[in-house]
Amino acid sequence: MTASTDSSNGNYAIEARNLRVYYGDFLAVKDVSLNIPRQKITALIGPSGCGKSTMLRAFNRMNELIPTVRTTGEILYNAVNIYDPDIDAVEVRRRIGMVFQKPNPFPKSIYENVAWGARINGYKGPMDELVCESLRQAALWDEVKDKLNQSGLSLSGGQQQRLCIARAIAVKPDIILMDEPASALDPIATLRIEELMQDLARQYTLIVVTHNMQQAARVSDYTAFFSLDEEDRSGILIEYGATKKLFTNPEKKITEDYITGRFG
């Protein structure tokens, strides 16, 4: 079920071990073990309701914001289980940032959108440089450099999403989680986000949930295919491997059916 089960070492940015996530009594993600390589793009794909978003949010403990959620198993980040009781979720989320499906900039200025996260996390360096650098990395600087004091909400949808990426970068994370980051955008804005993702992968580890199989094939280095367990409708990891191999020569029949559009 897993691509590799080596004990934790420097090759992987983050590793899930026998992860289970429950919503109340419902088991949404069942026994997933997954090793995410550093500075690569890993795509999580699968039909609706297969638990891929839940899996993604487990990586930075965002699921905890939903009152009924319970998580068992381990997520190892630098050989430490982030679900250990003495680990602070706030610290986890600074190192493992997140970009959401719908662009959600703060109702503040563009500058504040980027600077706020760094400031509350105690960033001590020069703030103007950080904002500029983050916006450059998010390929947004040229479009907004003359209107940093305007509201982040005044930007177009694609620009807003890049602003959210800049905001995530500004707190200098290690891993960036993206939950269908382009699904609310038009094809041109989507293309820009995809290019940006490939730029970012030189510095960061990216884990991306996507519904769009072409997108997964285009941008990701590794792909994990999730599906529903026939018996209890909980999400399970079917197949995980290099994207090229998974899309051209899948091991499982169900994976092939899905990526060729026969179901899902």
Add this chain to the structure above:
Amino acid sequence: MKARPLKDTVHLNTSDFAPNLAQRHRVGRFWLFVFQGSTLVGIVVLSMLLLNILNSTFGYVAVENKIDPDTLAVNGVPLEDLPQEELLRLLQENVSAGLYRGLESQQPFAERSRQDVYNLVLERVVEPHVVKSWSLQDSLFRRAQIAAEVADAYPEADLQFRSWLNAQFMRQPQSAKAQSAGVRTAILGSLWTVGIAIVFAFPIGVGGAIYLEEYAADNAFNRVIRTNINNLAGVPSIIYGMLGLAIFVRALEPLTSGALLGYADSTTANGRTILSAGLTLGLLILPLIIINAQEAIRAVPSSLRQASFGIGATRWQTVWYHVLPYAMPGILTGTILAISRAMGETAPLVVIGASTFINVDPNGPFAKFTTLPTQIYQWTSRPQDVFRNIAAAAIIVLVMLVLSLNATAVILRRRFSRRLDS
């Protein structure tokens, strides 16, 4: 107008549908009529209220003087031009020694301005008093009859058109005589009590709402608390008056009378102070503020919270920097409602002991007090007609006061909304 039907074609089968379009439109028109009617009823009722108040606020009055001011002229100098010493002499000659000493002890004559003394002479010596007042409607349409009636029944009286709402009415304290009574004490009392109520209830209410919405788990205990806060908002205000009487006036008397803080005034030491009244009104509006703040906080999109948590903000930072600013316009809307409610409350203040007759300005939270609605209530229960005129004038003042306080909250709300948009 009868609508022209579209033509059928062989490809379209309309026989499965009953031709009921005209009927459906008829039902729609009926309900539209009902809704327009409801709005109209509201407008008519409000206009009648306003007209009724205005009708009593303005109108003709017949004024009689006890002493004709012309007879008080000294050596041909008319009363209004007399120097202060002459006015004082007139006052001393014409009022009783006891009253003169009483006035002296309120404020020594040496310290009073000439205008002040002149007013005293006018009030105590000339003593103009309204013998009869007419409504605005009568004054406008039955002028001749009123003039005839005055000439017949009050030959001494002078017929004047009077606005009961005037500058003097705003400046003067309460008085036993309607034409010299004013609402200054009551306005100050209302502002003090509502101010204390807001200062007390706003932070506690918003704090409670933040806890219930952002921190409290969704368990049976917290659900009971939420339900009961909603119930509290519906408790009759007189109950809060009794609660305030028991807690603030009686149990906490050392605090609310100021004795604990070294404020020793034997006349207010019974706890029936502005502080007690403000805290009671604060309790009254607390559930309102909590409920409205909860609604406003619940309306904050969860994507905003997630964005904040997603870059490593703590819950407190998320609440303080994102949830609260976003919810603030809604919270302030609730506060506007609360201010209006507190401003208009009479019953609980009567229970905890608002003074019905008081003519000194409140000088702090430990002073005796009256409020505008209390004053209006007291004036409307007097038998003399003229008190109804000043009650109407005081109602206009109260409405204005509520409007201006609301305007402040609306401006604050605008400012918060603009900050979010820009």
